Amino acid sequence: MRKGQYRFVAGFLFVPVALYLIFVIWPYIQTFGYSLTDWKGQSQTFKFVGLDNYKALFQDDVFTGAIWHNILFLIFIPVITILLALFFAFMLNVGGRSRAGGVAGVAGSGFYKVVYFFPQVLSLAILAVLFGAVYRSDSGGMLNGFLTKLGLVDPENPVEWLNEPNLVLWALILVVVWHGVGFYLVLFSAAMQSIPRDIYEAALIDGAGRAQSFFRITLPLLWDTVQTAWVYLGIIAMDMFVLVSTMTSGQYGGGPDHHSEVMATVMMRNFLYFGKSGYACAMGVVMLLLTLVLSVFTLRATRRERIEF
Amino acid sequence: MSAPIKETAAGPAPRSVDKTPARPGSGRSEGVVLNVFSHGFLALWALLIILPLLWLVLSSFKTDAQIGGSAFGWPHSWSFDVFQRAWNKGIGDYFVNTVIVLVFSVPLTMLFGSMAAYVLARYQFWGNRLLYYFFVAGAMFPVFLALVPLFFMVKRLDMLNTYQGLILVYVAYSMPFTVFFMHAFFRTLPTAVFEASILDGASHTRTFFQVMLPMAKPGLISVGIFNTLGQWNQFILPTVLMQPQSGDDPERYVLTQGLIQLQQQQGYASDLPVLFAGVTIAMIPMLVVYLSFQRQVQAGLTSATLK
Numbered sequence: 001m002r003k004g005q006y007r008f009v010a011g012f013l014f015v016p017v018a019l020y021l022i023f024v025i026w027p028y029i030q031t032f033g034y035s036l037t038d039w040k041g042q043s044q045t046f047k048f049v050g051l052d053n054y055k056a057l058f059q060d061d062v063f064t065g066a067i068w069h070n071i072l073f074l075i076f077i078p079v080i081t082i083l084l085a086l087f088f089a090f091m092l093n094v095g096g097r098s099r100a101g102g103v104a105g106v107a108g109s110g111f112y113k114v115v116y117f118f119p120q121v122l123s124l125a126i127l128a129v130l131f132g133a134v135y136r137s138d139s140g141g142m143l144n145g146f147l148t149k150l151g152l153v154d155p156e157n158p159v160e161w162l163n164e165p166n167l168v169l170w171a172l173i174l175v176v177v178w179h180g181v182g183f184y185l186v187l188f189s190a191a192m193q194s195i196p197r198d199i200y201e202a203a204l205i206d207g208a209g210r211a212q213s214f215f216r217i218t219l220p221l222l223w224d225t226v227q228t229a230w231v232y233l234g235i236i237a238m239d240m241f242v243l244v245s246t247m248t249s250g251q252y253g254g255g256p257d258h259h260s261e262v263m264a265t266v267m268m269r270n271f272l273y274f275g276k277s278g279y280a281c282a283m284g285v286v287m288l289l290l291t292l293v294l295s296v297f298t299l300r301a302t303r304r305e306r307i308e309f
Numbered sequence: 310m311s312a313p314i315k316e317t318a319a320g321p322a323p324r325s326v327d328k329t330p331a332r333p334g335s336g337r338s339e340g341v342v343l344n345v346f347s348h349g350f351l352a353l354w355a356l357l358i359i360l361p362l363l364w365l366v367l368s369s370f371k372t373d374a375q376i377g378g379s380a381f382g383w384p385h386s387w388s389f390d391v392f393q394r395a396w397n398k399g400i401g402d403y404f405v406n407t408v409i410v411l412v413f414s415v416p417l418t419m420l421f422g423s424m425a426a427y428v429l430a431r432y433q434f435w436g437n438r439l440l441y442y443f444f445v446a447g448a449m450f451p452v453f454l455a456l457v458p459l460f461f462m463v464k465r466l467d468m469l470n471t472y473q474g475l476i477l478v479y480v481a482y483s484m485p486f487t488v489f490f491m492h493a494f495f496r497t498l499p500t501a502v503f504e505a506s507i508l509d510g511a512s513h514t515r516t517f518f519q520v521m522l523p524m525a526k527p528g529l530i531s532v533g534i535f536n537t538l539g540q541w542n543q544f545i546l547p548t549v550l551m552q553p554q555s556g557d558d559p560e561r562y563v564l565t566q567g568l569i570q571l572q573q574q575q576g577y578a579s580d581l582p583v584l585f586a587g588v589t590i591a592m593i594p595m596l597v598v599y600l601s602f603q604r605q606v607q608a609g610l611t612s613a614t615l616k
Contacts, residue, residue, distance in 0.1 A: 008513040009428050013440070016425035016484060023459060023481035024447050030458035088354065091347050108351075114600075115355045117607055118362075121595045123542035125565035129572050129588045130365050133581075138377065142364055145380025178357070187611045239451065242544045246569050264453055272549070277457050284454040291451055 035281035046278065053282035063283065066254075066261040067290075072169060073176075073237035073262070074294065078230050081177050085184035086226070088116065090214050092185070093192045094200055113189065116182035124179075128246035131175045135161035135247075162248055165259040172243055172260060176236065184229050191225040192218060227302045234294050238287065239264055263287050362592070369395075369585035376581050395586035402560070403567030404590070409472055410563060411540055414479040418536050419529060421480060422487030423495075427517055429488070430495035431503070441492065447485035452545060460549050470554050470561055475547060479540050487532050494528035495521065531609035534602065538610070541595075544569075564591050 035053055039046035057063055092109035119127070134142040137160040144161075147153035161171045195218065203213050219226075241264035249255030252269040254262075263283060271280035368376055369391055370384035396404075429441045459478070460469075468474030498521060506516045522529075544565045551561055562570060568591060571584050599606055 005432065005513065006434065009432050009434055011514075012424040012428045012517075016421040016488075017440070019421065019477060019481040020444065020447070020484045022462065023478050024455065024484070025443070027455035027458035027462055028447075028450060031454050034457060084354075088351065091351060112351055112355055113607075114603055115358050117603075118596075118599060119358060120610065121538055121599045121606065122592065123544065123565045123568075123595075125542075125544055125568045126588050126591055129568055129584060130361055132572065133365060133368065133585070134361055136380075140377045140380055142361060142380050149381070181354070182358075183610065186607045190611055235451070239453075241453070246572070267453060268456075271457055271460075281457050284451075284457065287451055288454045292449075295449075 031281045031284050034278050035285050037278045039278035039281075040275050049278070053279050054286075056279065057282055057286065060266075062254075062258050062261055063263065063266050065258055066263045066266050069169060069260065070238055070240070070262050070290075073173065073240060074234055076173050077176050077180075077237045078233035080173065081180045081184055081233055082226060082229055084177065084181045085188055085229070086219070086222075088112070088181065088185045089188035089192055090210075090218055093189055094213065094218070113182075113186060116185050118182065119179045120183045122179075124242040125246065127175055127179055128243060131171075132162075132247055135171055137161065137163060162260075163256050165256055168248060168256065168260040172240070172247065175243055175247075176240075180233065180236070184233075187229060188222060188225060191222050195221050223302070227299065230302065231295055231298050234298055235291060238291050238294065241265060241268065263290075365585050366589050366592075369582050369589050371582060373581050376585075391582045391586040392590060395583045395590060398583055398587070399560075399562070399567055399571060400564075400587040400590050403562050403564045406472075406561050406567075407541065407564040410475050410479065411537065413472075414476040414483075414540055415533065415537050417476065417480045418483040418487055418540075419533055422484055422532070423491050423522060423525065423529065424517070425484070426488045426491035427495050427521060430492045431521075441488075444485055444488040447482075448489065452482065456545070456549055463550055470551050470558055472561065475550055475563075478546055478550060479543070482546065483536050483540065487536065490532050490535075491525065491528055494525055498524050530605055534606055534609035538606075 034046075036048055036050060037046040038049045038052070092112055136142070136144065138158055139145050139148050139155050141158070141161075144153055144158040148155045148158065153159055159167070162168050199217055200213055203217060208216065240262045244260055244262050244265050245253035245268065247253065248260045250258075251273050252265045254260055254265045254269070264287070267280045267283040267287070270276045270283065364380075367384065370387055371382065372385070375382050375384070425444065429437055429444075463469050463474050463478065466474070468477070502520060502524065503516060506520045507513075511519070542565060543563075547563045547566045551563065551566060553560055568584075568587055571587055
C-alpha cells in the first residue's frame with residue numbers, strides 16, 4: 001500500500017516536473033550563466049567574460065534610456081489605471097442611491113461591466129492593429145480624423161502620434177489603460193461586494209456623501225486588492241514588449257530614434273537581430289532584478305494595517 | 310467594523326449644516342449634479358471602448374483609398390469578399406494553427422497541472438513543500454529571462470517551428486499558475502469522499518480521475534478559461550519559437566503572430582481592409598466566448614489574480 005502510494009505520487013509528478021524542468025527552470029538557470037559569456041548564439045563556442053556584459057549594459061545609452069521609459073510606465077500606468085478602475089467600480093457598485101435611500105450600483109451597471117471588461121479578452125496583437133489604425137498619422141486615423149472635425153488639428157498637418165518623441169510614450173500608456181481598466185474594475189468590484197452593505201448605509205444615515213463613503217470606507221477596506229493590482233500593473237509596465245515592438249517604428253520597435261524603447265525591446269533586438277545572446281541574457285537578468293525589487297518595494301511601501309470586517 | 314463608521318460619523322459635520330443629513334431627499338438633490346457627471350463619464354468610457362472596435366470592423370468594408378482619405382466615411386458596399394480574401398491571405402492558416410496548438414496544449418496543461426497539484430495537495434512525502442514552491446516560483450519571473458536559452462533548448466530538441474514544440478512550451482509555462490490554483494482548490498475538497506473511494510477499493514489513479522477530478526470542475530473551468538485566453542493571446546513565445554528554419558520549412562504562425570505579420574505586409578501592399586477583416590475574424594471567437602461565458606471569464610481571470 002505505502003509502496004504503491006509512492007509509485008503513484010512519482011508517476012503523477014514525473015511528466016509535469018520533467019516538462020517544467022526542461023523548458024522553464026533550466027533555461028532560467030542557464031540565463032545567469034550565459035550572461036557572463038560573450039556567446040553570439042550562432043557558434044557553439046564562447047568565452048567567459050565575467051561581468052563585462054553588465055558593464056557594457058550600463059554604458060549602453062539605448063538600454064539605460066529604455067530603463068527610464070520603463071520607470072515612466074511604472075509610475076503612470078498603475079496610477080491612471082487604478083484611479084479610473086476604482087472610480088468606475090465605486091460608481092457601479094455603491095455610487096447609486098436607490099429610491100428608498102439604500103445603496104446600490106448606478107443603473108445599467110451590468111451592461112457597463114460587460115463592455116468595460118471586453119478589451120481584456122483581446123490579444124495585444126489585435127490592440128496593436130486597432131490602435132495602429134486609431135493613431136494613423138493622417139486624417140484617416142480615428143484620433144486625427146476626430147480632432148480635425150473638432151477643428152483642433154490642422155488637416156494639412158496632422159499629429160503623428162507614434163512618431164512624435166514627446167507623444168509616443170503617452171500614446172502607448174493610453175492603450176494599456178484602455179485595455180486594463182475593465183479588468184481592474186471587475187477585480188475591485190468583487191472586493192467591494194464583500195464589504196457589508198450596512199457600513200455604507202450607516203454612513204449614509206450619518207450624512208456621508210459619495211466622496212466621503214469612498215475615501216473613508218471603500219478605499220481603506222480595498223487596500224489589499226489595490227496593492228495586488230499595483231504589483232500586476234507594475235509587472236505589465238516592466239514588460240510592454242508586444243505593444244512597443246508592434247506599434248512603434250524600428251526593428252522590434254522602439255522608434256522614433258529610441259524614444260519609446262523599453263528593456264524588453266532592446267533585449268529582443270540584441271538577441272534575434274544582432275545575435276548577441278550573452279548580452280541579451282545579461283539584460284534578462286537585469287529585468288528580473290528590477291522586477292523583484294519593484295515587487296518587494298511596492299508591497300513594503302503600500303503596507304498598512306489590515307482592517308478586518 | 311466599527312472603526313470606519315466612527316470615522317465617517319465625524320467627517321460630514323461642515324457639509325450637513327444646511328441640510329438634514331439622514332433623509333434620502335438630500336441624497337437626491339446632491340445626487341443630481343453628481344449623477345449627470347458620473348453617468349456621463351461612465352457612458353463616455355463605454356463609448357471609448359465600443360467605438361474604436363466598431364470603427365475597425367466598419368473599416369474592413371471600405372476600400373483602401375477610403376480608409377486613407379477620411380476616418381468617418383461610410384462604406385460604399387457591404388461585400389463580405391474582404392473576409393474571404395483575409396482568410397485566404399493567411400488568416401485561415403494562422404487560425405487553424407492556433408486551434409491545433411490549443412486543442413492539445415490546453416487539455417494537457419489542465420491534465421498535468423491538476424495531476425501535480427493533486428499529488429502536492431493531498432499526499433505527504435518528502436520534498437512536498439519544496440516541489441510546490443519550485444512550481445509556484447516560476448510565476449514570479451518574467452518570461453524574457455528564459456527566452457534565449459529556451460530558444461536553444463527547443464532547437465536542440467529539433468522542435469523549432471513545430472506544433473509539438475510550441476505545445477510543450479505552452480504546457481510548461483502554464484504550469485506555475487495552474488498548479489498554484491488547482492493546489493488551493495484540491496485542498497478545499499472534503500477528505501471523506503477520498504477515503505470512501507479508497508475504502509471501496511479504488512486505486513489512487515482511479516480515485517483521482519473518477520472522484521476528485523469531477524469534484525474539482527468549478528476550479529478546472531476557471532483555470533481552463535484563464536489558460537485558453539492566455540495561450541490564445543500569447544505572442545512572445547511563438548515569435549521566438551515559430552519562425553521557419555529554412556527556405557522550405559513552411560510557415561506555422563499562430564494568429565497573434567500572423568496578424569502582426571499581416572500588419573507589416575499590408576503597410577507596404579496597402580490593402581488595409583484585409584488587415585482589418587483579419588482582426589475582425591480574430592475578434593469574433595473571443596467575442597462569442599466572452600459573451601456566452603461572461604461571468605465565468607470575469608471570475609476566472611480575476612480570481613486568478615487574487616488567489
